[in-house]
Amino acid sequence: MAEPASTSSASTSADSHNSGSGNASASLLRTPLHDAHLAAGARMVPFAGYSMPVQYPDGILAEHNWTRQSAGLFDVSHMGQYYLVAADGRHETVARAAEQLMPVDILNLTHGQQRYSQLLNAQGGIIDDLMIARSREPEHDGWLYMVLNAACKDNDFAHISKNLPDGVHIEAAYGFTGLLALQGPKAAAVMADLVPAAAQLAFMTTGKFSLAGRDVHITRSGYTGEDGFEIAVHDAAASHIWNTLLADPRVKPVGLGARDSLRLEAGLCLYGHDIDETTSPVEAGLQWSIQRRRREEGGFPGADRIQRELQEGPARRRIGLTLEGRQPAREGAEIATPDGNVVGRITSGGFSPVLGHPIAMGYVDAAHAAKGTALQAIVRGKALPATVVPMPFVPTNYYKPGI
Amino acid sequence: MAGEHFTNDHEYVRVEGDEGVVGISNYAQEQLGDVVFVELPETGKAFKRGDQVAVVESVKAASEIYMPVDGEVIAVNSDLEGEPATVNSDPAGAGWFFRIRIADKAQLGELMDDAAYSEFLKTLE
Numbered sequence: 001m002a003e004p005a006s007t008s009s010a011s012t013s014a015d016s017h018n019s020g021s022g023n024a025s026a027s028l029l030r031t032p033l034h035d036a037h038l039a040a041g042a043r044m045v046p047f048a049g050y051s052m053p054v055q056y057p058d059g060i061l062a063e064h065n066w067t068r069q070s071a072g073l074f075d076v077s078h079m080g081q082y083y084l085v086a087a088d089g090r091h092e093t094v095a096r097a098a099e100q101l102m103p104v105d106i107l108n109l110t111h112g113q114q115r116y117s118q119l120l121n122a123q124g125g126i127i128d129d130l131m132i133a134r135s136r137e138p139e140h141d142g143w144l145y146m147v148l149n150a151a152c153k154d155n156d157f158a159h160i161s162k163n164l165p166d167g168v169h170i171e172a173a174y175g176f177t178g179l180l181a182l183q184g185p186k187a188a189a190v191m192a193d194l195v196p197a198a199a200q201l202a203f204m205t206t207g208k209f210s211l212a213g214r215d216v217h218i219t220r221s222g223y224t225g226e227d228g229f230e231i232a233v234h235d236a237a238a239s240h241i242w243n244t245l246l247a248d249p250r251v252k253p254v255g256l257g258a259r260d261s262l263r264l265e266a267g268l269c270l271y272g273h274d275i276d277e278t279t280s281p282v283e284a285g286l287q288w289s290i291q292r293r294r295r296e297e298g299g300f301p302g303a304d305r306i307q308r309e310l311q312e313g314p315a316r317r318r319i320g321l322t323l324e325g326r327q328p329a330r331e332g333a334e335i336a337t338p339d340g341n342v343v344g345r346i347t348s349g350g351f352s353p354v355l356g357h358p359i360a361m362g363y364v365d366a367a368h369a370a371k372g373t374a375l376q377a378i379v380r381g382k383a384l385p386a387t388v389v390p391m392p393f394v395p396t397n398y399y400k401p402g403i
Numbered sequence: 404m405a406g407e408h409f410t411n412d413h414e415y416v417r418v419e420g421d422e423g424v425v426g427i428s429n430y431a432q433e434q435l436g437d438v439v440f441v442e443l444p445e446t447g448k449a450f451k452r453g454d455q456v457a458v459v460e461s462v463k464a465a466s467e468i469y470m471p472v473d474g475e476v477i478a479v480n481s482d483l484e485g486e487p488a489t490v491n492s493d494p495a496g497a498g499w500f501f502r503i504r505i506a507d508k509a510q511l512g513e514l515m516d517d518a519a520y521s522e523f524l525k526t527l528e
Contacts, residue, residue: 059436059437064462257462326484353462
């Protein structure tokens with residue numbers, strides 16, 4: 001899932017990027033795990049209207065590496081969990097309504113299957129990116145579960161509400177806002193000790209389980225490039241699930257700072273940075289998320305542009321860059337050809353803890369997007385040599401039995 | 404006029420005769436988190452108090468470093484190129500950024516001494 005972590009933005013002095021950690025927090029929303037974060041020594045920052053942990057005492061680098069080597073536990077309860085509901089209880093009804101808003105094939109979702117998609121505006125720009133799933137239980141047909149970005153969810157709710165046909169409505173998962181992500185190569189072994197059946201879920205499938213005596217919805221997905229699970233739970237049970245998972249020595253808490261560096265290494269888009277209302281899914285390299293039936297039939301917002309871009313290629317493309325040396329190029333830095341022509345701009349960038357050098361993603365004119373193209377990133381007037389590379393930067397590690 | 408003097412932006416200057424060693428405080432390195440790169444100034448260049456003189460990049464963000472007093476850069480800590488994490492492990496010692504010739508020592512009086520800086524940090528809690 002894409003989710004903004006404002007920690008990636010530049011700041012102007014040693015303390016300014018932490019402003020709000022100790023003041024003006026009264027108006028911030030809290031997740032059901034707020035007290036658990038304080039108990040764990042988290043540094044809290046304002047993020048998308050919530051007070052969220054940016055890091056714990058181990059620090060971003062250690063948390064990042066722990067997630068790549070063992071298992072990290074993330075609080076993502078700030079994200080929006082919603083249901084689309086068809087009054088007639090039919091999957092086809094709710095699927096056709098959702099397909100009016102996004103280019104994903106929902107009609108052919110199997111029970112318990114989740115897909116990644118985007119809410120599109122009339123120009124084919126991305127209003128938000130999201131996960132959408134069909135319930136595993138046939139008796140719950142007519143319900144689709146969605147996870148939306150925290151910073152976008154209120155706007156998304158209004159947009160979706162306005163654009164649903166009669167007989168279909170959207171509702172928030174009231175009281176059920178807890179959302180934890182367990183991510184890393186040891187996540188499956190940790191889960192197997194607690195909920196053996198959930199450890200058998202394939203990537204991008206979901207189901208209802210009991211974890212430590214509490215009802216949970218578990219989905220095999222995440223935002224780190226690692227194998228892992230997202231666990232939705234009632235607010236009142238969130239800290240019990242959090243503490244149960246943390247009791248396993250293979251699990252440590254991980255904050256938004258490492259969440260951002262992990263998703264960057266995995267080549268995953270951050271909404272509001274790498275994708276926004278001006279970028280189309282094709283420009284963003286997300287055409288894999290538009291299934292063939294939808295490409296052919298259209299019938300989603302901005303279909304004209306997206307079908308044209310699929311045919312002819314987009315004017316610009318999202319690319320990955322590796323940089324020489326150690327100096328990162330961050331969001332906003334210009335991308336130029338070796339002879340100095342500006343051909344694009346970086347949308348996310350940082351230092352890759354796993355690779356030991358800086359990486360970035362950004363948009364360039366399509367003529368300069370081929371793998372291996374030599375470019376440069378302009379950072380404070382200095383040109384840093386860079387090369388276009390395929391993403392993910394670090395290989396993903398998803399659980400896909402039988403593939 | 405010996406010892407370390409601190410700015411509101413968490414730079415320190417440690418006075419050694421007419422020279423000063425500039426770095427960032429322990430509080431600053433804690434706030435920044437893991438440092439991955441430091442962009443240092445050129446030696447021989449003169450800066451005014453408050454000028455941006457260096458940039459420290461952590462995993463999280465880029466932060467500008469400002470000149471604590473008027474002066475000329477006479478040496479930089481080139482060890483930070485290979486070992487930027489020294490800024491985290493030893494900010495007051497091996498993690499220094501650069502050395503300056505102080506132009507006007509009277510400006511040091513406008514910075515905070517150790518005790519005043521400790522009090523200042525309490526206001527940030």
